[in-house]
Amino acid sequence: MDVKSAVLNGDLKEEVYVEQPEGFILGNDAKFVCKLKKALYGLKQALRAWYNRLDKYLQQQGFTKGSADNKLYTQIENDKLLIIVVYVDDIIFGINEESMSQNLDSLMQQEFEMSLLGELTYFLGLQVQQIKYGIFLSHTKYLKQILKKYRMEDSKPVCTPMVIGCSLSSNDEYPTVNQPEYRSMIGSPLYLTSTRLDIMHAVGIVGRFQANPKESHLQAVKRIFKYLQGTQYFTLWYPTNTDLTLHAYTYVYWARNVDDRKSTSGGAFYMGS
Numbered sequence: 453m454d455v456k457s458a459v460l461n462g463d464l465k466e467e468v469y470v471e472q473p474e475g476f477i478l479g480n481d482a483k484f485v486c487k488l489k490k491a492l493y494g495l496k497q498a499l500r501a502w503y504n505r506l507d508k509y510l511q512q513q514g515f516t517k518g519s520a521d522n523k524l525y526t527q528i529e530n531d532k533l534l535i536i537v538v539y540v541d542d543i544i545f546g547i548n549e550e551s552m553s554q555n556l557d558s559l560m561q562q563e564f565e566m567s568l569l570g571e572l573t574y575f576l577g578l579q580v581q582q583i584k585y586g587i588f589l590s591h592t593k594y595l596k597q598i599l600k601k602y603r604m605e606d607s608k609p610v611c612t613p614m615v616i617g618c619s620l621s622s623n624d625e626y627p628t629v630n631q632p633e634y635r636s637m638i639g640s641p642l643y644l645t646s647t648r649l650d651i652m653h654a655v656g657i658v659g660r661f662q663a664n665p666k667e668s669h670l671q672a673v674k675r676i677f678k679y680l681q682g683t684q685y686f687t688l689w690y691p692t693n694t695d696l697t698l699h700a701y702t703y704v705y706w707a708r709n710v711d712d713r714k715s716t717s718g719g720a721f722y723m724g725s
Contacts, residue, residue, distance in 0.1 A: 460491060591647050628664065
């Protein structure tokens with residue numbers, strides 16, 4: 453769903469005044485100002501006002517707000533499930549019964565001017581392919597863009613995102629590298645971890661050294677990109693009727709941290725199969 457002029461739907465809780473726009477001077481007195489009745493693009497509180505109005509309306513319609521993600525809403529009626537995720541003026545929803553789609557469309561049209569965009573295929577770099585037997589999720593297009601951005605599209609692929617037994621330290625005796633560029637390189641694969649769980653551990657490790665990155669840390673980041681170069685067509689596959697039982701295994705390492713000898717813990721998590 454796409455909400456038309458979403459920000460303009462926000463109700464302001466405080467008084468806000470703006471200068472008269474050029475070419476529209478009331479009474480030929482440019483000193484007059486206009487009092488806003490609703491939010492306007494460019495206001496700091498515009499998005500908050502829009503979210504507040506949408507949040508209030510959805511909860512009035514019986515939706516439950518997520519505790520971990522406050523932009524996620526659910527509604528359960530008997531065996532019917534409706535899930536909504538909001539991102540600014542775009543709304544994604546998932547259902548387990550076709551009739552609920554039309555019901556949601558009618559419900560939202562009563563309050564906002566919006567349009568249905570059809571089945572989800574691409575959203576914020578996430579590619580979605582839905583077939584009869586399940587759903588594929590991938591970031592292939594986004595991955596190609598970041599490989600090109602950091603000039604790693606022609607790099608030689610490696611078989612693992614991190615060298616086995618790799619032990620990075622903040623006290624490595626290597627030259628310091630450009631901090632903003634290092635942080636940028638960390639942020640790009642960090643966004644990938646929603647579909648590329650295989651790099652989550654490696655990205656988490658190199659992300660610890662953003663305050664003072666060294667050449668050894670940068671080489672570890674580049675290895676992640678080399679691994680992604682060879683696995684850029686990997687996807688997450690969720691088959692229909694998947695068992696969603698979550699299994700977690702944890703382990704504590706005594707005095708594992710090479711910098712301060714503190715103990716660290718690790719874990720492995722499995723969703724279904």
